[in-house]
Amino acid sequence: xxxxxxxxxxxxxxxxxxxxxxxxxxxxxxxxxxxxxxxxxxxxxxxxxxxxxxxxxxxxxxxxxxxxxxxxxxxxxxxxxxxxxxxxxxxxxxxxxxxxxxxxxxxxxxxxxxxxxxxxxxxxxxxxxxxxxxxxxxxxxxxxxxxxxxxxxxxxxxxxxxxxxxxxxxxxxxxxxxxxxxxxxxxxxxxxxxxx
Numbered sequence: 001x002x003x004x005x006x007x008x009x010x011x012x013x014x015x016x017x018x019x020x021x022x023x024x025x026x027x028x029x030x031x032x033x034x035x036x037x038x039x040x041x042x043x044x045x046x047x048x049x050x051x052x053x054x055x056x057x058x059x060x061x062x063x064x065x066x067x068x069x070x071x072x073x074x075x076x077x078x079x080x081x082x083x084x085x086x087x088x089x090x091x092x093x094x095x096x097x098x099x100x101x102x103x104x105x106x107x108x109x110x111x112x113x114x115x116x117x118x119x120x121x122x123x124x125x126x127x128x129x130x131x132x133x134x135x136x137x138x139x140x141x142x143x144x145x146x147x148x149x150x151x152x153x154x155x156x157x158x159x160x161x162x163x164x165x166x167x168x169x170x171x172x173x174x175x176x177x178x179x180x181x182x183x184x185x186x187x188x189x190x191x192x193x194x195x196x
Contacts, residue, residue, distance in 0.1 A: 008159035009060025012152050016064050019148035020071040026142050027078055033140040035133050036079045037088065037096040041126030043072040045099075045119045049170045052116050059161025064152060065171065087137075088129070095128035113165045120170045127177045134181050138188035146185070150178035 002010075026032035046069035053062035102122040109115050134141050153175030160167050 005060045005159050005161055008155050009063050012061075012064035012155035012159055013067050015148050015152040015155060016067045016071065019145050019152060020068075020075075023075070023142055023145040024078065027075070027082065032142045032145075033137075034075065034079055035088075035092070035129040036076075037092055037099075038126045038128075038130040039072060039076040039079055041096065041099045042123060043069065043076045045123040045126070046072050049116055049119050049123070052112050052119070053167050053170070056112055056164060056166045057162040058167045059159070061156045061158075061160030061167060061171070064156045064159070068152075087133075089132065092129040092132065095125050099123075099125035113169075116166045116169055120173050123170070124173060124177055127181070130181060131184060134184045135188060138185050141181070141185055143182055143185040143189070146178045146181040150175045150182065153178065 023032065023034075027034065046065060050062060050066040050069050053065055058065075099122040102118055102125070105118045107115075109118065130141070153171040156171040157168060157175075
């Protein structure tokens with residue numbers, strides 16, 4: 001029999017695929033140009049958080065994060081192999097460097113909660129280049145992806161077998177950050193239409 005946690009986890013996995021498949025297609029068509037720095041950071045941190053959640057008995061709530069890690073790695077590779085947006089600013093470099101510098105800190109700490117907190121911070125720093133780009137070039141990002149991804153993260157929270165700071169902080173923070181991207185994209189696209 002399928003438990004509620006399993007159902008939420010499976011639904012979150014389905015939403016992960018539903019978010020990523022059109023995003024992959026948009027990249028291949030040239031309609032979406034994701035920021036390379038964000039996806040490099042997200043691929044690495046998501047893998048590490050998945051392992052930490054799995055070790056902390058996250059159960060069905062951890063599996064969508066694992067699927068996301070795999071698909072984020074694919075996006076990162078696709079960006080590198082394609083004509084990606086090269087409008088990288090000095091601030092993008094600052095946030096990229098800060099995020100990369102914080103990733104090894106998870107290894108130093110012996111506390112899983114501190115490790116996931118550091119990785120969550122690194123992942124959130126990875127949002128900075130995407131937030132800048134969403135504000136300046138909203139037509140080059142996909143609002144549906146971030147909306148589905150936010151819902152996916154909140155479903156992952158509901159699917160967790162064990163609730164602790166270690167298992168909750170990452171999906172809650174990333175879900176909220178995705179909503180910020182959605183708000184920026186929707187407001188910028190609405191403003192652009194009303195001024196046209």
